Amino acid sequence: MSAPSISPAKQCPVCGKSTDEAFKPFCCKRCADVDLHRWLAGVYAVPVKEAEDEDGAPKPPSGDEKEN
Ligand SMILES: [Zn+2]
Numbered sequence: 001m002s003a004p005s006i007s008p009a010k011q012c013p014v015c016g017k018s019t020d021e022a023f024k025p026f027c028c029k030r031c032a033d034v035d036l037h038r039w040l041a042g043v044y045a046v047p048v049k050e051a052e053d054e055d056g057a058p059k060p061p062s063g064d065e066k067e068n
Pocket of ligand 1: 012013014015016017026027028031
């Protein structure tokens with residue numbers, strides 16, 4: 001059995017660098033923002049399964065905001 005190494009510092013989940021106390025669990029504000037944007041994107045970019053369109057025109061992936 002190997003003793004746990006004494007390295008409480010974790011790695012930034014975004015870039016893998018050592019985390020910074022000020023921005024943990026990230027290493028910097030930038031990585032924190034990156035993760036935040038990913039999270040927001042995952043929240044708002046809800047995969048919508050549409051039934052087969054009659055026109056069958058391929059729609060581009062999300063990008064433009066639709067306005068009715
Ligand atoms: Zn980072």
